[in-house]
């Protein structure tokens with residue numbers, strides 16, 4: 001398939017792997033930020049093809065995984081109100097809240113609907129003027145422009161029954177928090193190509209300077225990731241730390257200025273809680289006062305809802321690259337995609353789901369078969 005096969009060519013992959021093996025001398029820990037990149041690594045077994053001195057760990061780049069438990073609980077509270085239509089992306093329906101999930105609320109009669117874009121959510125609001133339509137608007141800088149445009153459009157049309165429950169997170173403050181942690185082992189980052197398509201990569205300069213850590217903006221296909229790893233290894237072996245762009249077919253230094261203006265118009269930067277990790281200063285977006293009439297948290301008085309993470313789920317460590325999903329005692333046994341305990345097992349971008357789909361290790365499989373026989 002054009003524009004895919006070129007980036008999955010085994011011959012080029014072997015050449016890149018040979019060059020990585022030739023260049024890599026030290027032991028380097030590299031983190032890919034995005035859950036989509038994690039799934040490519042697992043699906044193609046890229047981590048197993050690299051020299052043993054290179055370790056890939058997985059970052060907090062799955063938007064469903066880092067949406068705080070409180071936000072899920074707020075969505076659940078709204079979905080159980082008869083006057084509300086709660087609209088969301090499909091992944092969010094199975095994310096466990098404190099007591100239940102949106103699928104269960106839907107099965108019990110709540111009006112929960114799946115959409116593929118905020119424009120669809122706005123359409124539902126137009127079609128149901130007697131109901132209150134709330135869109136669960138989550139994600140990184142990638143989804144923020146479309147969500148911002150939905151609010152802008154709603155205000156322009158005077159649609160009074162539409163609002164958003166927002167949980168938007170930003171990548172650079174998360175990398176800063178990871179690097180500032182005394183537990184951090186990461187020597188270099190593969191930055192998310194889709195986020196940088198929107199935001200450019202100038203804002204990563206400060207991270208490179210402050211922490212002397214190389215960052216390479218990477219794409220999502222196997223050759224993209226192998227090339228990004230090679231670029232990081234070359235920098236590390238030379239003792240360099242700079243920002244480089246592997247994903248040149250999509251990312252420019254300044255990004256998409258129109259999309260950035262849309263975000264700026266509707267949202268402002270705020271402290272943000274990340275599921276499992278806690279609050280990271282200036283790492284999220286909240287709705288500006290001028291769009292307050294479209295902010296579900298304000299309209300429905302949801303600010304007081306708080307929640308504690310389940311103790312058994314070690315997703316905080318997984319999302320910070322401190323543990324692998326297979327280190328979790330619940331992995332593949334008490335926690336599966338069918339019965340998830342934590343968000344990383346639910347999402348199509350979650351690290352635990354990636355390991356479950358592509359890398360259930362033999363000890364856990366045998367443990368499963370022992371359980372099945374007993």
Ligand code: SF4
Nearest residue numbers: 313315328335342352
């Ligand atoms: S396997 Fe399940 S319980 Fe363990 S960290 Fe992943 S989501 Fe949490």
